[in-house]
Amino acid sequence: MKIVSHISFIILSCLMVLQSCTVEKEVKSGVDRYSYKNILNLKSEPDSANDYSISSFSDLGAWHSFALPKDKNLMGGFAGPFVMRQQQSVWISPSLVQLRLMDISKNKPVDLSEGEVLENDFYPGILKQTIKVENLIVKLSLIYADNRSALLKATIENTGGERKFQFGWKGNVFEGNGFMLERDANGIAVHVAKDEYVHVHFSNKGEHIVTDNDHYEYYSNTKSLDKGQVWESSAVISFTLSEDENAKMAKQAVSHIQKTDSLFAANQDRWEHYLTVLHQENGKQALLDIKQYDHLAVKSLLTLMHNWRSAAGGIYHQGIVPSYASVYFQGLWAWDSWKHAVAIAPFEGELAKDQIRAMYDYQNEEGMIADCFFRDSEIEGINWRNTKAPLSGWSIYKVFEATQDTEFLKEMYPKLLKYHEWWYQNRDHNSNGLCEYGSTDGTRIAAAWESGMDNAVRFDSAVIMENTVGAYSINQESIDLNAYLYSEKLYIAEIANVLGENEVAEKFKKEAEALKQLMHQTMYDQADGFYYDIVLENQAQVKVQGPEGWAPLYNNVATDEQAKGIVKVILDSNKFNTLMPFPTLSAADPKFNPEKGYWRGPVWLDQAYFAMKGMQQYGFESEARMMAEKLVNSAEGLTTDEPIRENYHPLTGKGLNASHFSWSAAHLLMMF
Known part of the structure; x- marks a missing residue:
């Protein structure tokens, strides 16, 4: 299915508004987003500019977000905004834009905190609030209009007798953070840093604005409301x-x-379209039943959308960051990006394509792709010390399957070929066709980063070796790396066939078969029923059991007999079939340490997905689905309104490290 961009939805919605009166809650796509209330708990407000404990909402790639207020004193507005900057993400205000109502008839303000809160909820793509106070029905809704702007709509209906009001807005910024409130064109502005500003523009022309350094009040003209009349802003x-x-x-x-009205209609259409696509994607190959776990599926999609960031600064194409809730994750990483693109492609095809383009923007002349970069790369730097495991061929082809965009394939094909060849030119120390992880600076730590499994036990004894100038390898050939390269050869062959490059396709198929035989001969231990890395000097297997050992299952490298052995190890309750299954190190290993070991025990959902899809591909359907349900049901907060975590404790299910983590959400979506 070709996914229509949000711009197309805006145009379509404008036409629909011209033809008929559009009701905001009307369901056009068959899936009602208002069935999914508070899938994530966004009710909180910051007590300081640096309060990172709060979950918030953004959309369309904006770099700022909002939450629902919990404190009744903040009713009449939404918490925030929270502006996202590498290492400097901050809340500008507890609530920068709050309604200010003065009852002229009574010569006193209307205190919204004294009202009855009928609604203060988050639905996919929108925040909504309804307050009943002093014969008034006050409604607020917040969506995103584009990748820089949120749009707040307010209506106040008088349900009593005729009264005269002065309507307006008020707000403040956190003190002591250098934020300065200034008057702006029909509104206010907050200077954040350098050329970065938060602007607020009001639809109702105000008589005047009163500001000092940290708060403002915006007064509009007075207006009389009869019973049933509505004021809008x-x-x-x-x-x-x-x-x-x-x-x-x-x-x-x-x-x-x-x-305003057409943008709200477009937002409604776009989000209900996403939900419809989500439900259509569930089929026979799904590991999880969407009817049973539909809230988790929606939460996974929301997590990706809330981490969507538009092009800015050193990020030249839009993409999805790992987590808005962690100040150190406000950039793009290669391994993460390949996964995000595959998951989001059925919903936002252009975003998926741009996520891949963003990484290839940082491909050097030799073909290497940088590990990560940031909007503020001049300050934070670009990590050229290492790249990441080769999943871009998979990502490119899966995005093509979702979008059917052959022009995108033509664009990426030569870049992918260059990156694939780079591995063999820079990471095959003995030129035997089996590659190693490595670095450009000669450090072992960067070589471990290149695997994505930063402190995995299998690298504890590895040493670094120089290949050529600026190209180093560790002294072990890694099974997961070569399994990914095997798959990439097959994806290149598929792409070549689509583009009519049949000779190239045959060449890569032959290379893939030869690589598979090499892995069979050296990396599988029949007695253990598992695959291992190989030490270069003596061809000894690195006898550490981790998710790298089931990479041949996912990548279709294993024989049917080998697959039985691998699945037996996976299903062993002393090893990987823990309370929450698929730890990143066998629970039987003496170095198993989920509390402190980033890749020495915690469950990462990408590796769990690879294991279960591998099991499924080799006919272990019931076992894979059983493990998928066990995974989800045992993970703290996955089936509630808590955020999706970076990883989880395999013995307790407790969520660990970053919240609102994108690649966890991406692989959950893939399970549907």
Whole structure:
């Protein structure tokens, strides 16, 4: 199915509004997003600028987010914004844009905190609030209009007798963080850093704005409301990242305000389209039943969408960051990106393609792709010390399957070939066709990073060796690396066939078969029923059992007989079939340490997915589904409103490390 971009939805929705009156809650796609209330708990508010404990909502690649207030004193607005900056993400305000209502008839303000809260909820793609107070029904809704701007719509209905009001807005910023409130075109602005500003533009022309360094009040003209009459207002809250964006924002905000209704209709269509696609994706190959775990499926999609970031600074194409909730994860990583692209492709094809393009923007002349980079790469740097495991061929082909975009294949094909060959030119120390992980700076730690399994036990005794200038390998050929390279050869062959390069396709198929035979001969231990890394000097197997040993299962390297051995090891309750299955080190290993070992015991959902799909591919269908349900049911918070975590404790199911983690969400989505 070709996925329509959000821009197309906006155009379509505008036409629909012209033809008929669009009701916001009308279901056009068959799946009602209002069935999914508070899938994530976003009810909280920051007590300081650096409060990173709060879950929040963003969309369309914006770099700022909002939450639902928990404190009744903040009703009439939403918590935030939270602006995302590498190592400097901050909450600008407890609530920067709150309704201010003055009852002129009674000469006193309407205290929204005294009202009855009928709604204060998060639904996919929208925050909503309804308050009943003093014969008024106050409603607020917040969506995103584009990749820089949130759109807040407010309506106040008078259910009593005629009264005169002065409507307006108020807000404040956290003190002591250098934030400065300034007047702006029909609103206010907050200087964040350098050329970065939060702008707020109001639809109702105000009589005046009162500001000091940390708070403001915005007064509109007075207006009488009869019973049943409604006052409406909109505010555009933008986070701009450059001088050029700042200059354009006032005009853009006016355009958004003029199109408020059509933008809300487009948002409704787009999100219910996502939900419809999600339910259609569930088929015979699914590891999890969407009817049983539909809230988890929606939460996984939301996690990816909340981590969507648009092009900015050193990020030249849009992509999905690992976690907005961790200040150190506000960039793009290669391994993560390949996974994110595959998961999001059925929903946002252009985002998936751009996620891949973003990584290839950092491909050097030799063909290497950088490990990671950031919006503020001048400050944070670009990690050229290592790359990541070769999953880009898989990612490119799966995105093509979802989008059917052959032009995208043509664009990526030569770049993929160059990257694939780079491995053999720079990471095959003895030129025997089996590659090793390595680094560009000669450090073993960067070589371990290249595997993605940073401190895995299998690398404890590894030493670094120089191949050529600027190219180093560790002294062991890794089974997972070569299994990925085997798959990549087959994906290149598939792509070559689509593009009519039949001779190239045959060449890579032959290379894949030869590589598979090499792995069979040296890396599988029949007695153990498992695959291992190989030490270069003596061809000894590195007898550590971790997820690398089931990479041949997922990548279809193993024979049927070998697959039986691998699955037997996986299902062993003393090794990988723990309370929450698939630890990254066998529980029988003396170095098993989930509390402190990042890759020495915790369950990572990508590796669990690879194991279960591998089991499924070799006919172990019931075992794979049983393990998938055990995985989900034993993980703390996966089936509740808690955020999806980076990894989990295999003996307790406790969530570990970063919250709202994208590749965990990506692989959960793949399970559906």
